[in-house]
Amino acid sequence: STARRAGDTKVLVAYYTRTGNTRVIAGQIGRALGADVFEIRTADPYPEDYEEQVAVAQQQRDSGFEPLLAATVPDVKSNETVFLGFPIWGMTAPSVIRSFLSQHDLSGRTLVPFITHGGYGLGQSLDVLAEHAPRARLVEGFSKQCDQERETLQEVTNWLGRINVRG
Numbered sequence: 001s002t003a004r005r006a007g008d009t010k011v012l013v014a015y016y017t018r019t020g021n022t023r024v025i026a027g028q029i030g031r032a033l034g035a036d037v038f039e040i041r042t043a044d045p046y047p048e049d050y051e052e053q054v055a056v057a058q059q060q061r062d063s064g065f066e067p068l069l070a071a072t073v074p075d076v077k078s079n080e081t082v083f084l085g086f087p088i089w090g091m092t093a094p095s096v097i098r099s100f101l102s103q104h105d106l107s108g109r110t111l112v113p114f115i116t117h118g119g120y121g122l123g124q125s126l127d128v129l130a131e132h133a134p135r136a137r138l139v140e141g142f143s144k145q146c147d148q149e150r151e152t153l154q155e156v157t158n159w160l161g162r163i164n165v166r167g
């Protein structure tokens with residue numbers, strides 16, 4: 001919603017997701033606060049294949065690469081508060097989150113992370129936010145353990161092996 005009362009502060013909810021877990025939280029924050037919701041996307045799509053994605057994520061993490069964004073938020077500075085959501089990849093924030101923070105100056109703004117992970121916790125992700133948005137006011141975020149794609153794929157593979165159906 002863009003309708004606001006005088007005195008309201010503008011809130012943006014920006015998030016990145018691969019399998020949708022983080023999107024559920026983004027949608028709930030957006031509805032609860034009447035905030036604009038922006039899905040962060042890379043200009044070049046990531047692999048659909050899980051193992052290929054793990055390899056690309058690791059390579060981009062280790063090299064410090066910042067993938068090009070498909071789009072940026074116009075006038076991000078008009079927002080007093082920015083919620084930033086992402087999954088944990090390789091014990092840290094996905095490299096596209098570093099791209100987002102490099103491309104959007106959040107100086108003097110309140111930055112609220114919301115993070116999903118597969119059970120191994122937040123890793124280095126909060127350090128990444130502090131380093132790449134050094135002049136934002138980083139407040140306590142929300143985090144939740146969610147399904148791991150790896151586990152779902154393995155369970156489906158096991159099940160297909162048990163039933164007697166051949167493609």
Ligand SMILES: Cc1cc2nc3c(=O)[nH]c(=O)nc-3n(C[C@H](O)[C@H](O)[C@H](O)COP(=O)(O)O)c2cc1C
Pocket residue numbers: 016017018019020021022023053054057086087088089090091092116117118119120121145146147148149
């Ligand atoms: C490339 C890749 C790397 C991941 N690395 C981790 C990890 O280091 N620790 C962890 O707990 N979960 C890891 N996960 C699991 C995701 O963080 C978890 O499933 C998350 O909820 C996915 O969010 P999404 O559905 O919004 O993409 C990884 C997933 C992917 C695809």
